[in-house]
Amino acid sequence: MVRPARRADVAAVSAIDAEITGLPKLEHWLELHSRQRRSAAVAGGLFLVAVAAEEPGRVVGFIVGEIRAWEFGSAPCGWVYALSVASGWRLRGVGETLLAAIGAQFRAAGIRKMRTMVARDNLLPMRFFRGEGMMAGPYIQLEKDLE
Template structure:
């Protein structure tokens, strides 16, 4: 749904001044404040530091409303370069206004500019919200499976 009756939203690269708000949005989603992690993400992905990496925020006149992070990965598992989205989050009171869609579109636009023709993500099976969102964006089950195991100490 388009955002109506509220400030317009602009999507841009994340800057150091955004970090506090991004940390708070993420803490609201995951239940954990992770300032060190986010500082490192900003170092690695922020402000267009590397062409293939994207750390975007959506802001209106008063605050950061959401963020998205992704990158192009080359020949991972022998597959052609592909865009990966590995985090997206929108403030609870700003959801269902099209901000997540804007963020994903912006990141996909960055991937397209690099000549990439496919975007992927991975998500928890028990998170129907994020699944509904990605499905609404036309993303479908990929022909891969994720495997994991616990490592002995």
């Protein structure tokens, strides 16, 4: 089941992220959750968790997004910033369900384009997002080191 994240879920979100990245950052996820609650842009929110049907209350995955408008000349679109599923719960459709749920939230807000960013060499999310129909978009990310 997918539902809006509650503050009490954020520790589990941070633990899933830390398992993947090796970098615990509870404060970051708490701040993101607070920011989502302050923004009334989308009823139901864009910080969602998947909970295990067999263990109600156990958070097994999460997705976070935001609607941004007119940056880089882009018409309003829905960004997916983070999507993770706990390692023991993968390949059961949880990631797909979370992506569909946030897509439905974007659509309900009138948004017709969803975007994310993936590291070129990170094949797992690349395969996942490609499998979900997401393709290279019209923008190229540019960057440089600042001394």
